[in-house]
Amino acid sequence: MTISLAVPDILVARAKSGDLEALEALYRAFETPVYSLALRMLRSPEDAEDVLQETFLEVVRSIKQYRGEGHLWGWIRQIAASKALMRIRRNQVRATEELHEEAAAGPGGSGVPARVDLERAFERLSETSRAVVWLHDVEGYTHEEIAEQMGRTVSFSKSQLARAHARLRGMLEDEGAAS
Amino acid sequence: MMHCTMDDLLALQAGEASAWARSHAEVCAACRAELDALYQRVAQLKALPTRRPPRDRWPVVRDAVLARRRRRSRWGAWSVAAAATVAGLLVFRPFGTGQANAADLASIKRESATLEQQLERYDPDARVMSGRAAAVAAALEDRIAVIDGELARFGPPDAQPRPAELVKLWQQRVDLMQQLVGVHVTRAAYVGL
Numbered sequence: 001m002t003i004s005l006a007v008p009d010i011l012v013a014r015a016k017s018g019d020l021e022a023l024e025a026l027y028r029a030f031e032t033p034v035y036s037l038a039l040r041m042l043r044s045p046e047d048a049e050d051v052l053q054e055t056f057l058e059v060v061r062s063i064k065q066y067r068g069e070g071h072l073w074g075w076i077r078q079i080a081a082s083k084a085l086m087r088i089r090r091n092q093v094r095a096t097e098e099l100h101e102e103a104a105a106g107p108g109g110s111g112v113p114a115r116v117d118l119e120r121a122f123e124r125l126s127e128t129s130r131a132v133v134w135l136h137d138v139e140g141y142t143h144e145e146i147a148e149q150m151g152r153t154v155s156f157s158k159s160q161l162a163r164a165h166a167r168l169r170g171m172l173e174d175e176g177a178a179s
Numbered sequence: 180m181m182h183c184t185m186d187d188l189l190a191l192q193a194g195e196a197s198a199w200a201r202s203h204a205e206v207c208a209a210c211r212a213e214l215d216a217l218y219q220r221v222a223q224l225k226a227l228p229t230r231r232p233p234r235d236r237w238p239v240v241r242d243a244v245l246a247r248r249r250r251r252s253r254w255g256a257w258s259v260a261a262a263a264t265v266a267g268l269l270v271f272r273p274f275g276t277g278q279a280n281a282a283d284l285a286s287i288k289r290e291s292a293t294l295e296q297q298l299e300r301y302d303p304d305a306r307v308m309s310g311r312a313a314a315v316a317a318a319l320e321d322r323i324a325v326i327d328g329e330l331a332r333f334g335p336p337d338a339q340p341r342p343a344e345l346v347k348l349w350q351q352r353v354d355l356m357q358q359l360v361g362v363h364v365t366r367a368a369y370v371g372l
Contacts, residue, residue: 035232057321162185
């Protein structure tokens, strides 16, 4: 997901001063990318909505600390990813996740475009795997950054990514064979 | 013949592969095809559409922000009695035949006011905390602010009462405030305040 949202400095300055209209403008500018990120990392739309809300509560509280270094989206994305990972940790019961993966990994339908197949396969991954794949492959996080955000090791991030890609590959192969 | 593992393919993609993996991928058509498939999967993931949130969460965020500002203002300047009065004005309503016990609600609100009083002692704006404690306190304050926002959205006192929901919200508020007081007490004990 490539985001190239330019936000005027004056709007950020107004938001820092607590101006509600400016804060709402920031919310409107970033609600879709934040929700999309959360939805890709988490299983449920309700969780993604909660992450959206928590992210902007944090943005409102901490915007004064944003020093304008880097793109504002990068700063907000960091908060959103952190909130989503916190929720994953809260939701996480590893055995249950494995069961979800196994239960959901049935053969798919035939004659659907490749993008839909991949999206469906991606949704069958555990939340942890989804988070690692999305942050690394789409958002461009390094394994070091993912490990730090998740409170895990770099090798954990690398093995999760490899495992997730092996599962994606397997699921897509199954779908191809079934069609 | 040994082929590249997924770890090898990801390392090739990242430009960090071993010499063996690099030389093997040059001569092995199967592994090159796997590497191409990996590139394609990543490209397709990047091309997945963005999703719009189904509901507008800004009103909740805004109300929480306003509620937090009111609460901070109370912490700074008001007495417990004033805080309790405001809380009462915010949510008081006749219960009629509702199942919730008005006495219970009054009790919860008194408890909430007592907790507000305790929090005043910890001067939240001048506190010194570890990053972790500050994050926990901030998360709790956010959740309290969201509940305050929901309480404020109940409408005027003569609006249709929903006593059970009201009691539940106040109870959640008290639970969160107890946790918040706990964070401050722990911090104060730690630094000897």
